[in-house]
Amino acid sequence: MEISYYIVRMPLKNPFTTSFGTDIYRESIIFRLSENGITAYSECVSDHDPFYSYEDNTTAMHIISEYLIKSLKNLPEPEEFLKSVSYIKGHNMAKAALEMLLYDYHARLNKKSLADYLGQNRGYAIPGISIGIDKIDKMLERIDEAVKMGYNRIKVKIKKGLENEILKSIRDVYPDISLSADANSDYTFNDIELLKSLDRYNLVYIEQPLCYDDLIYHSKLSREISTPICLDESITSSKRAEKAFEIGACSVINIKPGRVSGLTESIKIARIAMENNGHAWVGGMLETGIGRAYNMALAANNLIDYPGDTSPNARYYSEDLVKNPFTMDNGIISIDLKRPGTGIDVDSNALKKYTIDSGKFEI
Ligand code: OSB
Ligand code: MG
Structure with a gap:
């Protein structure tokens, strides 16, 4: 072989x-x-x-x-x-x-x-978009495009010191869109007052506000803020997901197969989230069309209940590594269940x- x-x-x-x-x-x-x-x-x-x-x-x-x-x-x-x-x-x-x-x-x-091999699925993924930090007018332009394209949730990256400017500018123009913020672990528990101040933006969740391997302080934080906490970096396995729910460190999980050793653990984590009345969605790592196909198959699973960062290929690269990219129509990305494997x-x-x-x- x-x-x-x-x-x-x-x-x-x-x-x-x-x-x-x-x-x-x-x-x-x-x-x-x-x-x-x-x-x-x-x-x-x-x-x-x-x-x-x-x-x-x-x-x-x-x-x-x-x-x-x-x-x-x-x-x-x-x-x-x-x-x-x-x-x-x-x-x-x-x-x-x-x-x-x-x-x-x-x-x-x-x-x-x-998608069928993984289990019960709906045959399509519900995409959101993850927008990087940029000048505010650029970010607003990107959001405008994304809203018009039919994305089901807009996630913006935030960073300590820029969070209020970014989120206020967005909410001023889009008071009602489904919006989340991903801090990629830029804060500590000492920033509690700053993090509390983000409750006013009515986010569907804040993603990984604290240290990349933390559960304890996220659990404390979840008791102090009304915005739900979504964990990304901190959830490295189904065992960690169980612990996170047990201590109330999060109510939402961003599942990335790569971070958790693959699809077997991904499915287990999604099940744990559902059993704990939480939510799960499929994240992304700016994959090429090859990795993207795995994320899409997982995102179509019935255990996934929130829109993911599973955007269509064209959002990332002018030229991709596949001849049959995913496309988005009316806010969904269909998966061809007739093609074997990733397709x-x-x-x-x-x-x-x-x-x-x-x-x-x-x-
Ligand atoms: O934290 O979710 C993240 C990309 C690279 C590394 C970490 C993250 C991300 C994204 C982009 O947010 C998700 C995507 O569109 O692939
Ligand atoms: Mg993240």
Whole structure:
């Protein structure tokens, strides 16, 4: 069996600014597996730098080549694979890249779409949009476009010191849109008064206001503010999700398969959210069309009840790695359940064009 990897460097249509920095490019690792007449692709959502989480492309390649890749021998079911690598602590993005590759492979082997293979689904995703920090007039322009396009929820990135200016300017023009704010862990519990002041903007939730690995202070914060708390970075597994609900650290979870070691844990987390009368939605990591297809299949699952950051491909890149991008019509993104696996048709010329490094694993 041969598995290839391609490190791609994709220019983003627009720079994307969060509280932790500005991205002009997205660098991710694409995997391709070909066996028994089936070809599967997946994407590792680590980036060049360890700014969103401790993983980056170098650590992911190290963990994958030294420890994980050998567990793909005999192409186990995704859950079995996860068990076989559970002795490796953390490195969820690296694990997820291979777990999802196995999902695509097994869904195709079973002649099922990935969404059907994952379980009960509605056949479409309900997209929201995540808008980066920019000059206020630029942000308002982006929001105007997004509202006109029919996005079901607008999320804006915020940063300490800029939050009131951003949110007030938006609410002045759009008093009623479904709006959320993502702080990417830019605040501490000492900012409690500032965070309380955001209640006036009637947000559907505030995403990851405090430290990237915190649960305790989010739980304290949730008792002090009326805005619901959504956790992203802090929820790294279904066990962490259980703990978060047990102590009331959040009522909403942004599920990113990469962050939680793949789709098996993603589905478990969505179920935990529902069982706790919470909410779950599918986030994004500016994926190319390859990773995006996994997010879409998950977003279509009946356990997902809030609009995600699962925007159509055209929002991110002028040229994508797939020939059949997702499109948005009347506020929804349909999934072709007749196509097996992720259903993507990879554009090998584009993949070649954006590859900055590649190689093969023989196992
Ligand atoms: O915190 O949700 C986040 C992008 C990169 C890293 C972290 C985050 C994001 C986004 C963009 O918000 C979501 C997307 O549209 O893919
Ligand atoms: Mg986030």
